[in-house]
Amino acid sequence: MKTGLSLFFIKRAFQDMISNRFLHIVTIVTIALSILIVSAFGLFYTNINEIMMSWKKGVKIMAYLNKDVEKIQLPELKQKILSLYGVSSVLFIPKEEALEKLKQQMKRQVSLFENLKENPLPDVFEVRMIPSTQNWGKVEILAAQIELFPQVAGVEYGQRWLSRVSGIFNLFKFAGTAMCIVFFMASVFIVANTIRLLFFSRREEFEIMRLVGATDGFIKAPFYIEGMIQGAIGGLAGILILFIIYFVITSNVDPGISSGFFTMRFLPVSTSIGILCGSMFSGWLGCYLSLKQFLKY
Amino acid sequence: MTENKAENAIIRMFHVHKRYGKKNALADITLDVEQNELLLVTGPSGAGKSTLLRLLYFGEALTEGQILIDGMNLSRISKNRIPLVRRQFGIIFQDYKLIPTKTVYENIALVLEVKGEKTRFIQKKVGSVLRTVGMEERINAFPPSLSGGEQQRIAVARAVVGDPKIILADEPTGSLDSESADVIMSLLKGVHDRGATVIIATHDKEIIHNTGGRVIYLKDGCLMEPPMPEPQTDKKKTITL
Ligand SMILES: Nc1ncnc2c1ncn2[C@@H]1O[C@H](COP(=O)(O)OP(=O)(O)OP(=O)(O)O)[C@@H](O)[C@H]1O
Ligand SMILES: [Mg+2]
Numbered sequence: 001m002k003t004g005l006s007l008f009f010i011k012r013a014f015q016d017m018i019s020n021r022f023l024h025i026v027t028i029v030t031i032a033l034s035i036l037i038v039s040a041f042g043l044f045y046t047n048i049n050e051i052m053m054s055w056k057k058g059v060k061i062m063a064y065l066n067k068d069v070e071k072i073q074l075p076e077l078k079q080k081i082l083s084l085y086g087v088s089s090v091l092f093i094p095k096e097e098a099l100e101k102l103k104q105q106m107k108r109q110v111s112l113f114e115n116l117k118e119n120p121l122p123d124v125f126e127v128r129m130i131p132s133t134q135n136w137g138k139v140e141i142l143a144a145q146i147e148l149f150p151q152v153a154g155v156e157y158g159q160r161w162l163s164r165v166s167g168i169f170n171l172f173k174f175a176g177t178a179m180c181i182v183f184f185m186a187s188v189f190i191v192a193n194t195i196r197l198l199f200f201s202r203r204e205e206f207e208i209m210r211l212v213g214a215t216d217g218f219i220k221a222p223f224y225i226e227g228m229i230q231g232a233i234g235g236l237a238g239i240l241i242l243f244i245i246y247f248v249i250t251s252n253v254d255p256g257i258s259s260g261f262f263t264m265r266f267l268p269v270s271t272s273i274g275i276l277c278g279s280m281f282s283g284w285l286g287c288y289l290s291l292k293q294f295l296k297y
Numbered sequence: 298m299t300e301n302k303a304e305n306a307i308i309r310m311f312h313v314h315k316r317y318g319k320k321n322a323l324a325d326i327t328l329d330v331e332q333n334e335l336l337l338v339t340g341p342s343g344a345g346k347s348t349l350l351r352l353l354y355f356g357e358a359l360t361e362g363q364i365l366i367d368g369m370n371l372s373r374i375s376k377n378r379i380p381l382v383r384r385q386f387g388i389i390f391q392d393y394k395l396i397p398t399k400t401v402y403e404n405i406a407l408v409l410e411v412k413g414e415k416t417r418f419i420q421k422k423v424g425s426v427l428r429t430v431g432m433e434e435r436i437n438a439f440p441p442s443l444s445g446g447e448q449q450r451i452a453v454a455r456a457v458v459g460d461p462k463i464i465l466a467d468e469p470t471g472s473l474d475s476e477s478a479d480v481i482m483s484l485l486k487g488v489h490d491r492g493a494t495v496i497i498a499t500h501d502k503e504i505i506h507n508t509g510g511r512v513i514y515l516k517d518g519c520l521m522e523p524p525m526p527e528p529q530t531d532k533k534k535t536i537t538l
Binding site for chain 2: 008202204205208209210211212213214215216218
């Protein structure tokens with residue numbers, strides 16, 4: 001009986017939508033555009049975030065040691081660094097090894113090294129951090145702590161520029177979230193407006209329904225279903241359009257470039273479903289807001 | 298005598314007033330309607346007949362007084378129970394109030410849909426009630442394409458389809474020729490015979506004379522019970538006989 005009743009309402013909702021298709025199409029297109037923009041942001045965010053994460057994993061602090069540090073001191077120093085908060089591993093790279101690496105990296109300029117009488121490079125501790133404790137403030141604090149050891153001549157945490165990128169990224173995240181809210185509100189508003197128009201154009205009919213004993217719920221239910229259907233169709237359309245755009249872009253980009261750098265990914269299924277639910281919720285909320293003021297005794 | 302009446306009363310009105318601004322549409326109406334009674338409410342235009350019916354089905358709230366419908370006090374019930382009160386009634390409105398954008402079938406089925414009845418039951422019921430009013434061929438017509446008398450019959454069909462305890466009919470024969478009026482009146486009498494309480498507001502003298510049942514007379518919102526009805530009912534009875 002319950003399912004029979006909800007089927008009845010769904011049927012009524014579809015009938016209403018078909019008889020007012022122009023209004024509904026305009027609404028759905030508007031929702032679809034909002035969702036397209038929101039999910040495009042989501043796509044961008046997902047991919048940027050992934051790049052950022054892979055960069056962050058590579059974060060390391062190089063601690064250059066003074067030339068006069070004795071080898072016997074090394075294990076103790078290593079232990080001290082290891083005991084600092086957030087450190088996951090400490091690797092000792094002797095200056096000889098460092099020079100070998102450098103030579104390999106600069107094979108063409110081998111002549112540069114030929115005249116070296118003495119290894120100019122210092123010994124190095126390569127300090128890696130526990131990923132979960134990584135944020136830029138912590139990296140800086142840790143670097144400063146390491147620099148305080150008398151045996152340490154200086155520290156370097158190569159991807160210093162990353163902090164600036166990270167800042168921009170955070171700003172972008174903030175702007176994107178604000179944008180999502182604006183478009184969510186736009187969806188809510190457009191649904192509210194459509195439902196209001198539909199409701200107003202049929203208020204005599206609803207008055208009659210009430211006189212023959214219809215509850216407010218009976219009258220409103222199809223509108224809620226319509227609002228949610230609008231949200232669902234608009235949301236699906238928006239995500240689908242984004243997928244088509246994504247597909248066209250990724251299949252036209254030279255795979256050499258994309259695979260070498262990073263592979264672009266589409267929105268995860270969970271995010272897509274989340275956006276769809278948000279879209280349906282905007283339909284429901286629009287309906288709620290516009291019907292709240294009607295049907296008062 | 299009044300106590301006996303009260304036991305059987307399905308509608309009780311105590312000192313009911315209805316004011317529109319300063320205008321007294323109904324003034325101090327006290328009235329009991331018994332179960333399965335046929336009550337005719339008459340009086341000149343603007344006397345308050347429609348207003349009286351509207352108060353009964355909670356089309357509007359009363360200004361002062363009490364109305365009990367089958368034991369429910371209308372001034373006390375919560376908003377969400379108003380639909381339940383209205384489902385006790387089958388109402389024939391003075392202006393029909395059919396939904397022009399819905400078919401005859403949909404208009405009548407609505408009464409059962411709001412109660413959550415099953416589709417198969419609704420189809421059967423609507424079909425049979427349309428046969429009773431002789432409109433089964435126009436089941437898919439839209440009300441604006443029907444004549445006044447036909448719309449009136451649909452309105453009657455809608456009023457009786459839910460087997461309500463009480464029928465309220467506001468000028469059910471308002472603008473009909475005497476033949477259509479007879480059809481409507483015999484339909485209403487049929488419902489009354491099957492046990493419903495029927496209240497008809499009308500100023501059609503012929504109906505008052507031919508129908509039988511109790512007659513109350515309204516004038517300027519006041520119930521003129523003592524002088525008018527007693528001799529009139531007697532007269533009518535002799536005429537109908
Ligand atoms: N909504 C309203 N606002 C203001 N005045 C109203 C309203 N409804 C009814 N009235 C007034 O109340 C009085 C009674 O009206 P009502 O419609 O009950 O009369 P009636 O007896 O049904 O008349 P008729 O025979 O013409 O249908 C009238 O004077 C009318 O003008
Ligand atoms: Mg009237």
